[in-house]
Amino acid sequence: MxxxxxxxxxxxxxxxxxxxxxxxxxxxxxxxxxxxxxxxxxxxxxxxxxxxxxxNNPYSELTLKEAYQRYINCKSSILSPSTIVGYKRYLKNYFQDIMPLPLKCLNQEIIQIAVNEMSANHSPKLVRNAYSLLSSVLSMYYPSLKPNIRLPQKISPEYVIPTTADIKRY
Incomplete structure (x- = not known):
């Protein structure tokens, strides 16, 4: 070793x-x-x-779902109401496979698998935003876990530049 x-x-x-x-x-x-x-x-x-x-982390017995809820409650008076609503949406809809796990059971492999599963059905931006919230929750309640997760690559927008004929048509 x-x-x-x-x-x-x-x-x-x-x-x-x-x-x-x-x-x-x-x-x-x-x-x-x-x-x-x-x-x-x-x-x-x-x-x-x-x-x-x-x-010795006092929060290590918390489930990920409880940590999310505590994080949202902790930030509710600082962040905008729309951000809080978005955070609650992320809590309800994403990473449901790992939400019941205690924080002490989480590791890099479990989180990477959850991100990979989410990447199969969702846009890279949504996956990045959901992981960003997960990362913030973990840094507050389980700072000893610093996963190095590979996120999906961003999709470059394809710009369509109209030709002069297209402009004249409209």
Missing amino acids: YSAHKLPSGNYRVRVLNYVDINNKRHFKSFTAPTPQEAEDKAKEFEINNEKKIN
């Missing part, structure tokens, strides 16, 4: 992904030890402690 690399000093180093910032820059935690096994053990200990912090 971990790969220790020998440094010029003779020690061994293991790098573990710590977090990804808002600019999608990856930040690593580095562990150095005289032997590869010690460096790997330090990295494992770090991940175990980091996972305990994730599991």
